[in-house]
Amino acid sequence: MIDPGARSTRRCPEALIHQAKRYIESHLGDTALDVAGIAAGVHVSPQHLQRLFRTKGISLMRYVWQARLERARLLLRALEPRNSSIQEIGWQCGFTTAAHFSRLFKQQYGVSPSDFRCAGVLVQP
Incomplete structure (x- = not known):
């Protein structure tokens, strides 16, 4: 079980982006890597994750490419x-x-x- 302190840290936008980037890095060879899979890997909705990447000036899939x-x-x-x-x-x-x-x-x-x-x-x- 995740302790409450870890949950709030994990939900921080910067932490989520970092987790997503780590997930992407470890799955780059997966030809089926997509927004839904990445979002599931970091336990957020695809829309939320895409929104977070857009605030950094890049789309999620552009980052993957x-x-x-x-x-x-x-x-x-x-x-x-x-x-x-x-x-x-x-x-x-x-x-x-x-x-x-x-x-x-x-x-x-x-x-x-x-x-x-x-x-x-x-x-x-």
Whole structure:
């Protein structure tokens, strides 16, 4: 059972956003990750959680896409996953198709994932 002190802290808007971000981070590879699932994971309504993210100037799903792209950027830079294909990295980050992953990556960073990996382009998030 949750003690009353923990409940009030957990319901603080900043704490809820932090919990949601942690939940998202731990579920980025889940292609079915959506507003309802994230809200259920932090025990609030989807509308309330979306409202909280909007007060920070970003939609909840935009935050999810940015987190996925950032993880992909880090994986493309890492030495270990050099054996992983671009498509595999996209899947690890929750993208269902390589084309969608590549399109969003290029939109966010200005280069394709393969050019980013091969050219050693230093792209700032």
